[in-house]
Amino acid sequence: MAPSAVPVDVFPTAHDEAEVLRPLKRTKTELTHSITESQLGEDGPDAIPPHPLGVKPLGNAYTTRRSLKASAGSFKRLPDELLVHFLEYLEAVDLLKLGGTCKALYAFTRFEDLWKTLFVESPPQDFTWRGTWRSTYLCLPLDLESRISCVDLFSDVLHRPFYCAHVPLRSYATNIPPQNAIPRLPDLTVEEFSADWTNTPFILTSPVKSWPIYGTWTTTSLLQTYASTLFRAEAVDWPLATYISYMRNNTDESPLYLFDRSFAAKMSLSIGPDAPDASYWPPSCFGADLFSVLGDQRPDSRWLIIGPARSGSTFHKDPNATSAWNAVLTGAKYWLMFPPSVDVPGVFVSADGGEVTSPLSIAEYLLSFHALARRTPGCREGVCWAGEVLHVPSGWFHLVLNLEESIALTGNFVPRARVADALGFLRDQGANVSGFRDDVKDPYGLLVEKLGEKYPAVLDEGLRELEKKTKGKRGKWEELVKGDEDGDADDGGFSFGFGGDEEEVE
Ligand SMILES: O=C(O)CCC(=O)C(=O)O
Ligand SMILES: [Fe+2]
Incomplete structure (x- = not known):
């Protein structure tokens, strides 16, 4: 040299x-x-x-x-x-x-x-x-x-x-084609959600506004109480004051995202619906969360999320076929979503569904693939503003971009109508099951046991539904090995892996 x-x-x-x-x-x-x-x-x-x-x-x-x-x-x-x-x-x-x-x-x-x-x-x-x-x-x-x-x-x-x-990113959240727009609803009843909405993204425009922490949590107010409390942001645990100083002054392509699963203990929060003096509670329309039967053996299910404009989450599905809600307390988030049956442009999923490869940063994805993603049948898009909650159905791919500095809370859950998906995932996707402690050797067996103890009718219904789905998939396999007789590559598409693949785009 x-x-x-x-x-x-x-x-x-x-x-x-x-x-x-x-x-x-x-x-x-x-x-x-x-x-x-x-x-x-x-x-x-x-x-x-x-x-x-x-x-x-x-x-x-x-x-x-x-x-x-x-x-x-x-x-x-x-x-x-x-x-x-x-x-x-x-x-x-x-x-x-x-x-x-x-x-x-x-x-x-x-x-x-x-x-x-x-x-x-x-x-x-x-x-x-x-x-x-x-x-x-x-x-x-x-x-x-x-x-x-x-x-x-x-x-x-x-x-x-x-x-x-x-590169400016906010404009990707504009001019959403009407057929892609995520429905915006004031609220839903448990029955409406269960009957019609468990496989559909939607934005609820009102529930967060009654939370005691809504309007009082801002980065400035959190700093007054938790400046020296350590929170996890990807690979680092930093005092909130350090993270906020980073968040307000960095030039990273993918800014570190604060994503903390232990926030409730760290902040001594009590969480509803039953806790007295709850700081917040999951929106009631989602009904019972059936993973709660797992007690302290359930994987983490709630996170505090804080990040600057341009931060966010690259394409992923939520773990173990859970659904999720994501409530924006300050800021605004752009969501780009696809149902399980669609191949997401620019996202490559390994045969067993365990590995997802896509451009490394949100900006890179949007620059290269947004136009194609938007034209892809099944694409759903929307902006979730402060005070609103977005529903992520089980198995849906999603990318999330913070349009400005945001504070959000998210919760993963299994609604009654999606119990079969969770059972199927734990039974068939062993290598992709995540978040259980090492001493939980058989998450599927555990869920069957605990559901059976507390909600035997729900377990029966879930197992019957799973059996139907499994038979449906075998049928598809047989169709596939017979060959694509109508020559139409786009006829619903067999895809390996994830439970719920057969759901139709609405
Ligand atoms: O607010 C976000 O960045 C989305 C979070 C998310 O996708 C998740 O919690 O699974
Ligand atoms: Fe997610």
Whole structure:
């Protein structure tokens, strides 16, 4: 390796004053104001700032002979993906040294994902979030971080995450075709839900508004009480104050999402419907949650979710064929959903249903697949505003984008009409069953036993329904091995795996 000569410096500094770019201007997220529907389309194309180091997409390399990568010694031969992969093996001190050798390596070693990984692998004991993973890991005030111009560096690997972190996303939630629109209802009775709605996404517009915590929980008010309480955000457990400081000031393509299953204990909440002084209760229309018969052997079923605009959940199905409700307390969420029978554009599911592969970030998915997803029969879309609850039916794929900073609560449950799906999943999808403690060796047997004790009629009904579905599937298998006689590839589509696959798109 013979990188071009730039003196090695533990903290790379600007060698040429004229080439130091102005610090990134960071805007704080508006905290309490909800956007309105008419504001969703307002984030225009000039919202994308230039890359902080001046790196441009690879295509620009074809318009110039100059390329900074040419001066990266032997590293110039490595494709950018491989170079970043190599850098992932280095310690911070080596990244700093290498970054001091030439501008191209300076830019590559500034790649935020490298510093995020270093941080998560060995988090500093005590730290202040400083706006970037690198400055936080190195305890560098952001205004002391160097910003050397690398305008002749052309790299999609470096530029794409930056672009995806800034490309406007709210407009994807606008102009929802009427046939895709998730129905919005003031409320439902238990009977209405059970009879007609257990396989349909819908938004309830009223129940949360009577919760005592609605209107009183904001990030600012939570900070007053829980600033030093640790909450889980993906791979880290941070005090709420640190998470909120991160949430208000980061440039990650996929911002860390606070998703905490132990929040009720941490916040000493009591949860309805029966608890006195309950802080909130599941919307009543969902009726009895039949997984509750599992008692303390049930998998986790409730989460507090906090995240900034652009955070959210990539495509997934909820675990163990459970249904879910998701209540927005502040902010707004865009939902993109597909029933179990549909192949979701851009999402590849392994034969046993256990592995889901899709673009890594929500922005990348929306940029590449949103138009096709929207045209796909069965697609459902909607915005769930503060005070509203969205129903996720068992087995439905969903992607969720926070349109602004949001606080939400979610609960997973098994309604009576979907007991067969849960039984079928636990019986047939062993490898994909999740969330049970290790000492629960036979989740299916456990559910059968506990349901039988408490609700024998529900168990009988569920087992009969499961038997019918299993026979139906065998029938489909026979049809498939006979061949697709009508030649219509789109005739309902056999798909391996998940219980409930045979449900029709409504
Ligand atoms: O609010 C969100 O990001 C969606 C959460 C979700 O999909 C889930 O809890 O399963
Ligand atoms: Fe989910």
